[in-house]
Amino acid sequence: MAVSFAAASAKITQTTSRARPAIFSDGRIVVCHLTAGFLGPNALNPAFNALGEVKVSGPDAEIRTFAIGFIQFQKLRSVTLTYSGGIVMPERINLNASAPPALTTNPALDSRAAFTPFTSADPAILRAGTATNFMGDHPAAKALAQLTHRNSGRNDLLLSIRDSREFWTAFVARAPTGVIQYFAHFHWELVYDFTLEWQLDELTGGNRLKFAISNSSLRFDPTVAGPPTAPEIVPLLANPRPPQANDLMDAAIKGAVLGGPPNRQDIDF
DSSP states (O other): EEEEEEEEEEEEEEEEEEEEEEEOOOOOOEEEETTTTEEEEEOOOOOOEEEEEEEEOOHHHHHTTTTTEEEEEEEEEEEEEEETTTTTSOEEEEEESTTTTTTOSSEEEEOGGGTTTTTTTTOOOOETTTEEEEEEEEEEEESSEEEEOOTTTOOEEEEEEEEEEEEEEEEEOOOOOOOOOEEEEEEEEEEEEEEEEEEOTTTSSSSEOOOOOOOOEEEEOOESSOOOOOTTTTTGGOOOSSBBHHHHHHHHHHHHHHTTTTEEEEEEE
């Protein structure tokens, strides 16, 4: 008996209510995060999760030869940072990590090398003719709190950060042949948009984040049957493979910091 998935039975349950954009700084780095699951600048648990379910028939041993889980794609819309010398030192550093040559590929698969192309290595649970699996995510944005202006040699403080991305998260089954069946997906958008003000920390002599004005947002769209249909994502569906979105973004930020125009501009007023 061949394995058969009842695609019409597939559903994704999103649990997202605790995720909301926020910002953290220890004076050395700045981290934009989603509140839930934020344990520290280098420790993140998922801020939200999704449960995928689909009915399946066939011998258990054959069903287990299918990889059933989530595949996610990410598109960077804008990643810009501005550093300022303040009123006393009217100078700026503008970084744009969302343009070539710093950003080389966009959109891209959002996975890890250890379990490409899925969002995790966790196997599906098979019970009473239903296959289920989970995914969770917590995209964050990290930046240096200070950056040295190339012309003046002074350390400028981060004035603003804007990181705008969108994602397509799909519940799928990959056959032993490599063919992927997309049961359902949801689209979501995340914008980290903060303007920062700093003050001197009298105890340490360093800088402390005084407050941040936020125009950030996080929106999850309802689940839709079938694969993503966005024109920029369709070419990636049949064979999702590296480069990985996280690796690309890390390289783009580094490329902007170390590079020149159009990714970095050191401006004197």
